[in-house]
Amino acid sequence: MAQESYDVIVIGSGPGGYTAAARAAEHGLKAVCIEKSPRLGGVCLNVGCIPSKALLDSSEHFEYTRTKLAEHGVNVNDVTFDLTRMMSRKDAIVENLTGQVRRLLNNRKVEIVHGAARLIAADRVEVLMENVSRILSAKYILLAAGSEPVNVPGLVFDGKYIVTSTEALAFDRVPKHLVIVGGGYIGLELGTVWRRLGAKVTVIEMLPEIASTLDRQIGRTLQRLLEKQGMSFHLGTRASQAQVIGETVWVTLETEDKSATIECDKLLVAVGRKPLTTGLGLEDVGVKTDARSGQIVVDAAYCTTIPNIYAIGDLIAGPMLAHKASAEARAAVDGFAGLYSEVNYDALPAVVYTWPEAASVGLTEEQLKAREIPYKTGNFPFNGVGRALCLGEKEGFVKMLAHAKTDRLLGVHIIGPRASELIAECTLAMEFGASAEDLARTIHAHPTLAEGIQEAAWSIIK
Structure with a gap:
């Protein structure tokens, strides 16, 4: 040959x-x-x-x-x-x-x-x-x-009732009840799509929090806002088995001290890849x-x-x-x-495209504590940002972490409107080794959502 x-x-x-x-x-x-x-x-x-x-x-x-x-x-x-x-x-x-x-x-x-x-x-x-x-x-x-997609024992994909994200992107009708195993970004995003279109959405997550790679303060806020929108969560819970009977999926849930069964018409397994x-x-x-x-x-x-x-x-x-x-x-x-x-993996952004969006770059507060890195933090809520109020988007905040001695940016975490776009400025700042003061003294157009970043930086150095 x-x-x-x-x-x-x-x-x-x-x-x-x-x-x-x-x-x-x-x-x-x-x-x-x-x-x-x-x-x-x-x-x-x-x-x-x-x-x-x-x-x-x-x-x-x-x-x-x-x-x-x-x-x-x-x-x-x-x-x-x-x-x-x-x-x-x-x-x-x-x-x-x-x-x-x-x-x-x-x-x-x-x-x-x-x-x-x-x-x-x-x-x-x-x-x-x-x-x-x-x-x-x-x-x-x-x-x-x-x-x-990762296969989960007891939750066997059939492509119709027990599905991966691929099938969940192409349902021919809105599920009455969509149960999602996995509280990461894939499950949360697809859950958001189908909840908006009328599905009841329940998320099952083994860990005690959703979106576990996010800064914990951001993750808690995201869960609260998604619950406010109608999504429900079972945390610290394992889906151990799923059985399809007719057109209904019966899912067995287990916690430390009890087990229960939940029914749905679609089960999305999104525990990772x-x-x-x-x-x-x-x-x-x-x-x-x-x-x-x-x-x-x-x-x-x-x-x-x-x-x-x-x-x-x-x-x-x-x-x-x-x-x-x-x-x-x-x-x-x-x-x-x-x-x-x-x-530069220290300046690698990540986004969860729910609404509000959650975006981050750099280290979380939990990671800084674990590594015993001295830090200072600044926060600014979007309900104090004029452009956000004009848009009617008051939920969320910008959280900025900087080194306690050098003021160099260590991480920025945003939950709010268009966080996916706002994080780019913070990623660029970290790529160039900027300090919180550098961001604070950079003139931002008014009124813009990006002023929330500037105000979070000012809150660190005041």
Whole structure:
């Protein structure tokens, strides 16, 4: 069989994969991107970040029209929604963006191969396609295959009643009662979509709090506001078994001292995701993985235990975020081109796209205490921000953490309107090693939501 040679083989076309392939081409390297699915874009563009945000925005418009327009003096009667049209809009956005990825790679002269990739040597990959296979070789192989939902014993996916986030993005009707196992960002966001559209939503979480990676003060506030909106929570509770009888799912819940049963018509299991390494042939070539997490072990340059084979994104340690994968892709490929590049994980933002949104960058207060880092804190509520009041968005606050001696920013945590956009300023400030005083003395336009950041900074240094 003929062997085709490249400088870089990228396995996976999600945010990490397509960014890596495009970056390689920008450096003048001959690159090929292998994707097993018919459409490019990976989980993020197809069944993750993009479709979920499309539904979040559509459902937010519906709820805002139904519940908040009247306070602005705009009266609308008998507000309804068309779920089929809402889903079609989501699908059109996905189609548009995945098409843009294809055009990006085509314009960079990156070859696109659709098929299942398997490592067969440190410098070779076999691609299995519909009736044929190809052998590709390269100096560098970059693994960017992404992740898949974690399976929970006793909660077996059937794709109709007991579902993953993929099916929950495409329900053909609004559930009467949606039970969600997992209080992380995926469960909270999808729960928000379907609650707005009329579902009763119950969240089951083993831990004593939801969104456990958030600063605890932010997490508690988020839970209170979601409860106020109608979402209910069972914390410190484990869903041990689910049984489908007819069109009803019976879920067994267990706490330390008792068990109970809850019924629903849809059960979403969203307890997390795991690296998608099945079929990659890691064991065949000796790529080492962590025995507990299944993550691929890499060094600071993203090289695995096998020289010339690299891995990024959801396959390696760290939060499973699309922008993390993209940043790692650029850093790894810059290394292929002989350039120095790195990812500053201390300035890696994260967002929960509920309403209000929750966004953070840097360390939480709990992490600072655990590491015994001296710090000072500043808070400012959005009900003191003029622009927020004009928008009718009074809930939430900005929380800023700075070093007690140097005033350098250590973390910023926001819950409130458009926190996902506001966090970018804080991320930039942390990337450049700014102090709280730097942010406080930076002139912010008035009236804007960003003034909440400035006021939180002033509250630290006053």
